[in-house]
Amino acid sequence: MSSSKLISLSEAVRRFTWDGMQYASGAALPVGSDAIAFGRELLRQGRRDLHAIFHCNTQQLNLLAAAGVVSKAECGFSGLEVFGFANGLRRAVESGQLALEDWSNLAIPLRLLGGALGWPFVPATVNIGSDIQTRSAFAPDQFPARDKIPSVTDPFSGQTIGAFSPLKPDVAAIHVTLADVQGNAIMLGTEWSRFELSRAAKKVVVIADAIVDTDCMRQFPNLVRIPDILVEAVVYWPFAAWPQGSPGMYDVDEEHMRLMNKALGTAEGTEAYVRDYVTAYTDLDSYLDLIGRDTVARLSQGSTSFLLDPYRRWIKSPQEVATLIQKEAA
Amino acid sequence: MSTPYTRQEMMAIATGREIKDGELAIFGVGLSMLAGYFAQEHHAPNVRAMTEGGVYGSTPVGGLPWGIECNRISSNATSFTSALDALGFLVASGRCDVGIIGAAQVDKFGNVNTTGVWDGEIGDTYRTPKTRLTGAGGANDIACGAGRVVIMVTHEPKRFADKVTYVSSPGYLEGGESRARHGFVGGGPSAIVTTLGILRPHPETKEFHLDGWYAFSSPEEIRAATGWDLKTFPHAGVIPEPTADELAALRRVDVTGALRKQ
Numbered sequence: 001m002s003s004s005k006l007i008s009l010s011e012a013v014r015r016f017t018w019d020g021m022q023y024a025s026g027a028a029l030p031v032g033s034d035a036i037a038f039g040r041e042l043l044r045q046g047r048r049d050l051h052a053i054f055h056c057n058t059q060q061l062n063l064l065a066a067a068g069v070v071s072k073a074e075c076g077f078s079g080l081e082v083f084g085f086a087n088g089l090r091r092a093v094e095s096g097q098l099a100l101e102d103w104s105n106l107a108i109p110l111r112l113l114g115g116a117l118g119w120p121f122v123p124a125t126v127n128i129g130s131d132i133q134t135r136s137a138f139a140p141d142q143f144p145a146r147d148k149i150p151s152v153t154d155p156f157s158g159q160t161i162g163a164f165s166p167l168k169p170d171v172a173a174i175h176v177t178l179a180d181v182q183g184n185a186i187m188l189g190t191e192w193s194r195f196e197l198s199r200a201a202k203k204v205v206v207i208a209d210a211i212v213d214t215d216c217m218r219q220f221p222n223l224v225r226i227p228d229i230l231v232e233a234v235v236y237w238p239f240a241a242w243p244q245g246s247p248g249m250y251d252v253d254e255e256h257m258r259l260m261n262k263a264l265g266t267a268e269g270t271e272a273y274v275r276d277y278v279t280a281y282t283d284l285d286s287y288l289d290l291i292g293r294d295t296v297a298r299l300s301q302g303s304t305s306f307l308l309d310p311y312r313r314w315i316k317s318p319q320e321v322a323t324l325i326q327k328e329a330a
Numbered sequence: 331m332s333t334p335y336t337r338q339e340m341m342a343i344a345t346g347r348e349i350k351d352g353e354l355a356i357f358g359v360g361l362s363m364l365a366g367y368f369a370q371e372h373h374a375p376n377v378r379a380m381t382e383g384g385v386y387g388s389t390p391v392g393g394l395p396w397g398i399e400c401n402r403i404s405s406n407a408t409s410f411t412s413a414l415d416a417l418g419f420l421v422a423s424g425r426c427d428v429g430i431i432g433a434a435q436v437d438k439f440g441n442v443n444t445t446g447v448w449d450g451e452i453g454d455t456y457r458t459p460k461t462r463l464t465g466a467g468g469a470n471d472i473a474c475g476a477g478r479v480v481i482m483v484t485h486e487p488k489r490f491a492d493k494v495t496y497v498s499s500p501g502y503l504e505g506g507e508s509r510a511r512h513g514f515v516g517g518g519p520s521a522i523v524t525t526l527g528i529l530r531p532h533p534e535t536k537e538f539h540l541d542g543w544y545a546f547s548s549p550e551e552i553r554a555a556t557g558w559d560l561k562t563f564p565h566a567g568v569i570p571e572p573t574a575d576e577l578a579a580l581r582r583v584d585v586t587g588a589l590r591k592q
Contacts, residue, residue, distance in 0.1 A: 028383060029359075031400045055413070056467070079464030081359045093462045100462070102445060102498075104470035105382055106417040113414065126422055126474040129512040130497040131445070132466060140456040159513040189404050190383040191412040247404040303391050303405040 004181040004328045005234045006321070012205050012235045013041040016171050019049050024169035024201055026054030026061055028192035029081055031252050035207040036060035037240040037287075038173035040278045043067055053169050055108045055193045057086050059244055059260060065092040066264035067274060072138065073098060074167075076105035083257050088264030099137040101148075103127065107164060109193040114166030116199030124149055124162030133162060172201035175241055176226065177248055178311055179208035181324060183231025184217040184224045188307050189247030191225060198226045205233045207240045209249045211321045216314035236321045238284065242291055242299075248307035250299040253291070284318065335572050337525040338589040340544050341482060342368055343572045343580055345430060345523045348480045352376045353427040356416065356472055362430035362482050363390070364584055372579035380420065382468035384411035390583075417468050421475040424515035429472035433483040434463050435494050438537050438558040440501025440519035442481060443494040444469060452495060459496075466498040473499035474512075478520040485524035485555045492558040502536035509536070526552045528569060529560075537561070542569040 007015070017023065023042075025035045039060035042050070048069040054061045056077040064070045066088025073089070078100060080086045092098035103111070107127050114122035127133055127149055136145035149162040174194050176185035185206050187194060198204050206226065211234075217224050240246070243256035260277070263269035281287040288296055316324075342365040349355055349369035355377050357366035367389060370377045380386050387408030404410070420426050435443040444466060446459025473479055481501075483489055501519045502509050509518055518536075522529040527543035540562040543549055553560050572580070584590070 032383070075465060077465050077467035078462070079467075085462070085464065090462045094458060094460070096458050100465075102465050104417075104466045105413055105468040106422060106471040109412070109414040110418065125513070125515065126471045127466075128474075129503060129509075129514070130441075130466075130470060130500045132470060132498065135452070135456045135496065137456060141454075143454045143456065145456075157513075160511070161513065188410075190381075190385055190410045192383050193413050195412060196414060245401050247401055247410075251401050302401050304401045307404075 004324060005183050005231060006181040006211070006236065006325055006328055007233050008325060009037060009041050009235050009237055010045070012233050013038065013045050013047070016203055016205055016232065017042060017047055019047055020051070022051045022053060022170040024053040024172040024197055025174070026056060026058040028058070028190065029056045029077065031081055031083070031244050031257070032192065033175040033177070033187070033189060033241045033246045034058035034060050034244050035173040035175035035240060036063070036242070036244065037237045038205070038207050038235070039064050043069065043274060043278050053167060056105065057089055059257070062086040062088040062261065062264055063273075065089040065098055066270040068092070068097060070098050072101070074101045074103060074108070076103050076108045080257070080261060083261055087261050088270065091265065101137045102132050102135075104132060108167075109196050111164050111167040112193055112196035112200040114164060115168040116196055119166055121152070121163040121165060123152075123154070124164045128162040167200055169197075169201045171203045171205065172197050173205050173207060174198060174226065175246070176206050176208050177246060178210050178212045178216065178315070179206050179234050180212055180214040180217055180228075181234060182214065183226070183228035183234050184214065185226040185231070186217070186220065186223050186311070187225060188249070195225050198230050203232045204230050205235060206231055207235045207237050209238055209240055209246055211236050211316045211324070212311060212314040213316065216311055220310075236325075238318070239288065239291060239296065245302075247304045251302035253295060253299055333574060333577055335577055336590055337546070339577065339580060340572060341523055341525050342589055343576050344528060344569060345480055345482050346372065346580070348521055348523070349374050349377055349428060354378045354420065354425060356380055356382060356421060356426055356429045356476065358382070358431055358467070358469065360432065361589070362432055364580070364589060365482060366430055367583045368580045371583050372576055380416050382417050383413055384416040386411070413468070417471045421471055422515070424475060424477070426472075426475065427477045428480065429476035430480045430482055431469040431472055431499060433481050433489065435489050435491055436481055436483055436522060437491050437494045437501070439503060439505045440481060440522060440531060440536070440538055441494045441497045441503065442469065442473065442499040442501065443496045445496045445498045448495050469499040473501070473516065473519070474514045475516045478517050481519050481522045483522060483524055485526040485552065487555050487557055490556040490558070502531060505536045506534070526555060530563070539563045540566050542566055544569055545571050
């Protein structure tokens with residue numbers, strides 16, 4: 001039996017991240033599951049000069065960009081959907097502080113797939129013929145860009161298509177709904193591209209809303225799309241995607257989504273946000289206090305709560321998880 | 331006397347009319363989702379809808395979804411998969427019949443810009459935009475792969491350009507046969523449905539022409555709000571107003587009244 005990989009959030013960031021790294025996260029579109037708790041801890045530990053790879057912008061990238069710790073980013077979508085433009089990311093891009101390389105929402109999973117399979121390139125039948133191919137924020141003086149999506153010939157048909165470069169991020173912080181202490185993980189809701197990311201990244205840390213017994217994985221092995229052998233560390237962090245939602249677990253905190261995006265629109269607002277919502281908590285209890293216990297209770301009773309029902313009997317209490325972490329540390 | 335309705339509602343209904351029963355369809359978040367689910371509610375009960383994140387078989391619950399993976403679209407789904415599945419296996423493969431996308435800027439060949447606003451042309455160096463927008467998202471993939479694409483956009487001069495500053499999602503590129511050189515599996519935009527009327531591509535030149543206006547708009551108003559010398563098809567005319575059934579169906583979908591705000 002393999003041993004527990006359960007470690008604290010601060011330990012995970014200390015051990016698996018560094019300045020200048022290629023950091024992948026942001027499972028989904030901005031209001032879906034996103035390991036933003038890991039991003040808050042990156043800020044708390046002063047990481048900087050990150051090369052962020054996010055399938056779509058999320059509040060995590062919005063926050064990291066606003067705080068000035070991202071120099072390069074690659075995304076398929078850079079808004080906040082119905083919540084509007086991502087003010088922090090937008091400010092960083094418009095000021096020239098952050099180079100944002102544009103792709104599409106299919107290009108990112110295809111590039112991750114290429115990285116996961118060790119392919120030299122991935123045939124591109126999308127993004128070609130548009131300015132996603134001809135314009136590169138990473139090579140702004142090349143027009144048309146030569147190295148972003150170079151043209152190649154399909155050897156079978158003779159058709160000119162493009163070549164996507166594979167992605168192999170240094171570390172991926174992947175939000176999951178449920179994990180056991182060894183790193184087997186279940187995601188409720190769409191995976192978006194977390195399956196491909198878990199295979200493409202050099203190292204994977206899963207951030208789980210809840211820790212379950214391995215018996216849960218044995219009951220639903222088809223649903224364990226991230227098996228333990230891919231995972232370096234497991235972090236337990238309830239409401240890890242807050243203020244974004246986690247299907248089955250909690251709904252989007254609409255009020256905080258707006259408050260946060262508004263704050264990230266200015267340097268002063270970002271400073272205040274970091275003070276009040278990034279550095280203000282010391283542990284899980286004070287983190288949940290910060291969200292507000294009433295809000296936690298309200299968001300936990302959403303229209304998708306029934307999705308969690310089959311798994312509830314295996315979920316470990318916060319006390320049980322704390323004991324497991326202590327045992328591991330000892 | 332018909333029930334009063336807003337321009338946004340007319341645009342959503344006109345877009346929904348483009349969706350046929352039984353089609354495999356992909357909708358973006360926001361207005362395009364309302365138009366799509368209106369079609370399902372009204373005349374296309376067997377439309378097979380999915381989101382680009384891979385949510386199948388669901389309808390929004392408790393209002394418009396905040397996002398494609400949000401709980402409001404995850405409450406009654408029959409399958410959750412992934413973006414590679416939805417945008418790749420089902421759209422890039424050529425299986426998807428129709429997609430609805432939005433635009434910040436659209437041009438006479440149906441090319442869409444959702445990436446940024448620049449002062450003038452970008453030039454040889456890729457300058458930072460004056461205003462950064464959301465980027466392509468799944469719209470580029472839908473524009474390349476869906477059988478046909480309906481572009482839904484508010485009709486304002488600043489949005490209707492002779493040539494978009496940045497092509498985020500390809501329409502007919504420089505017009506004529508220029509789209510064919512990339513071998514896209516999808517056919518390109520079949521309509522630009524706006525708050526004032528409907529534009530459709532000329533069969534040969536692929537330049538968008540005025541195809542119809544609403545009871546409350548006119549060809550003159552539309553031409554004044556379009557940044558190129560808009561030609562009108564000989565068959566162009568007034569588009570039927572929403573029927574009572576159509577409005578009722580749309581309002582059942584638009585539970586929060588997003589389209590009723592003036």
